[in-house]
Amino acid sequence: MVDAMRNLETYDAPLQAGDTETQTVGCRHTNPEICAKNSIQGKCAFTSKDNICKTPPASWPKKYMKLKSEGTTTN
Numbered sequence: 001m002v003d004a005m006r007n008l009e010t011y012d013a014p015l016q017a018g019d020t021e022t023q024t025v026g027c028r029h030t031n032p033e034i035c036a037k038n039s040i041q042g043k044c045a046f047t048s049k050d051n052i053c054k055t056p057p058a059s060w061p062k063k064y065m066k067l068k069s070e071g072t073t074t075n
Contacts, residue, residue, distance in 0.1 A: 007032050011063065014072035021061040024053045028060060 008030055016025040027045045029035045037043040037055040045053035057063075067073075 011057070014074045015064070015067050016074055018052065019064065021064050022054075022056075024056045024060065026051055027053050028056050028063075029053075030057075 007027055010026060011028050011030050013028075018025040024045070027035075032038050032046070035044070035055075039047050041047050043053075043055045045051050048054075
């Protein structure tokens with residue numbers, strides 16, 4: 001596996017303005033290389049001009065609520 005695509009710290013990173021339960025600013029997948037939507041226009045943060053991932057990990061809604069309740073936000 002290529003470590004260049006590993007994205008370990010981003011899943012736990014503070015929320016950003018624009019993060020919701022259904023989308024994330026940037027990629028929150030820990031291993032984007034195996035994401036089924038990697039590089040798909042309109043779905044993947046790596047290919048969108050606004051850097052929004054429309055298909056975050058299935059665990060994202062729960063993680064989002066946890067980060068939101070902890071008040072971890074960056075702007």
